[in-house]
């Protein structure tokens with residue numbers, strides 16, 4: 437077994453693209469070669485951190501636009517020696533469209549993305565018909581997307597989008613361990629039903 441060197445104080449798990457217009461070379465960013473998983477809008481990181489701890493072979497990339505949240509996850513991951521996490525502080529749709537290599541993602545988690553409830557704001561939603569094209573390009577063959585929302589209209593829209601897109605088929609939902617339940621779900625699960633769906637690239 438390989439011995440793991442001590443973690444220096446200034447270690448960061450954040451990634452910085454060399455170029456903002458072409459896909460990143462992510463293959464060299466991890467020592468392990470397990471499933472490649474992306475958590476879009478990873479928030480405060482409860483799910484990402486626990487999921488990384490339970491799946492040390494996974495290569496987990498958290499993408500989040502809020503700097504303070506990314507910094508906090510970074511510190512916690514380094515402290516817990518979760519070397520399988522990497523972080524991108526960025527707008528998720530941009531990262532997916534321009535920086536993800538083709539067919540790179542085996543599992544994509546989209547947990548409680550902002551629902552943009554007003555009709556005139558719905559174009560801001562992350563998961564939309566056009567985003568399905570981005571998922572189709574970036575997910576591997578048989579790659580899976582796990583989606584969860586407490587906002588029923590958003591969930592129903594996603595279900596409609598999936599039903600009319602022949603590139604995807606519905607698959608088993610992701611069953612989370614209690615310590616993996618995300619920060620958002622933990623706060624809201626007693627107040628509202630949580631809707632989940634999972635779909636796989638054909």
Ligand SMILES: C[S@@+](CC[C@H](N)C(=O)[O-])C[C@H]1O[C@@H](n2cnc3c(N)ncnc32)[C@H](O)[C@@H]1O
Nearest residue numbers: 477478479500501502527528547548618619620
């Ligand atoms: C409602 S929270 C859910 C966070 C986490 N997934 C959870 O379940 O606890 C939505 C998160 O997504 C982030 N976010 C929203 N839109 C984003 C975008 N376009 N790109 C990256 N992060 C985004 C927000 O900053 C926030 O942290």
